[in-house]
Amino acid sequence: MEQRASPWRIAVNASAVAILIFLILPSLIIIPISFGNANEIVFPPEGFSLILFRRFFNEPGWVESAWLSFRVALWATAIAVCLGVPAAYALARGRFPGKRVIALFLLSPIMIPHVVIALALFVYFFQIHLSDGMLRLICAHVVATLPFVIVTSHAGIRNIDPVLEQAATVMGAPRVLVLRRVTIPLLYPSIISGALFAFLISFDEIVISWFISKAGYTPLPVKMFSSIKWEVSPVLASISTMLTILSVVIAVIVVLILRKQSDREGAGRS
């Protein structure tokens, strides 16, 4: 193929690069602002200081909210993985009747607007008198994250050659042993990326939490939402920077895991 720069190629590349910059700009623009030394939101910032980060740790409420979100995300992820990975196994390996219905049902929260789930849980928690602030958030976040764990681990199980499991079974290993020694070790990359995905979704979840969170149990996104809506505190810049770094770290880890996985598959094929 000719590699000469045709007008078509230049036009495509230029517009793609411009749009990529537009995509990444909001994530990046906050970082310099958060290191500014002014107590207001300005770009470009003047000077350099950590004053906004210090305010995050000193102002009441922020650290408590972040800590709550962290604990909720950890619990929700753990539960979603424990429920989701076996379900994905059943959906990938089973041929039982009703499988498609169950798959559709378990994945449906992806397609239903979060505000509908939020309203449903808001009314439901009221009716069943579930008033524990922490438990409300964890249950709701499992609903929101479970489909993503199932999708990721389902794709992972599909990539494992069933022959490996059959070989172990033929050699007399009981199912539990096959799962523990063959399936799950091969599945680790998918479980880890699914878990990271679930953790981030829970940590950032806002609409459902906004409906169901109780006084004294304000997750970080809910506190941020009120802050952006009512006062636009500059502390938001430092929180946003930390959240962006968290997203970047998780995105890079997942890309590396997926790349390693596809390398291995590529090597297996050749």
Place this chain on the structure above:
Amino acid sequence: MTPELREQVRIAAFAAPATLFMLVMFAVPLGDVFLQSISTKTGAGFSLAAYAKILNTPLFTRVAYTTIEICIGSTIYAFILAYPIAYFLAKQPPARRSFCMILILVPFWTSSLVKSFAFTVILGHAGVVNDLLGAFDVGPVKMLYNRIGVTVGMSHFLIPFMVFPILANLLGQPPELAKAAAMMGAGKLRTFLRVTFPLSLPGVVAGALLVFILSLGFYIVPALLGSRHDVMLSQLVDFYAREILDWPMASAIAVVLTGVAVIAAVLLSQVRGGASILSKEAR
């Protein structure tokens, strides 16, 4: 019971805990919303009063119209902005493609709050865009707390969801087709318009439906970047549920919202490549 059947029951049992949890925490609450929407305010008997009421409430019809307008607009803008990226990525060698993927995955995984907050800085009265425009003696243009802010914020959010299905389609096209068109004398633009683009339409339709479904439920972006003229149905659900405390009304709106999303999802499952977005079962 045959051994094969017993084996299948054992495998199916692995899905039981998740199914049970989702029945209790998802199906029952959602069914309850549906029941709320067809019950009278006192809770006795069934009635379609809530649906009749929303249709006769100017607030609902206006907000529904705004929602459709914003959703279709953002879907179109997301398509216009996503296609060049997908096309560009499809042409890159794998190493550079995965680097560019990070540029898409980072905003994709960034909290919508962070992005909305960033847009208040970018689009604000003394924001970055107005600074740039000011250098050319233009503006300041009001881009925040109006339709422009909502559309920019939503399109930005939706672009990655549009890129993925289009990119998957473009990567799945046999490269020989474009080569054959070039050998027969078609220019690059002509090859694109007559071969690549028409073949990519299933990916485009899948992406557009997915993005439309997602845009229906937007709450954060219109709440933070829009004005009271840009209120969307999600915000109306919140308004009726928690400020007016009219649960049948809130539920009726939620049911309408879900209905539209489900119709779009069914259409999506009919599109080639769309089913695999809904569930990986299609493979």
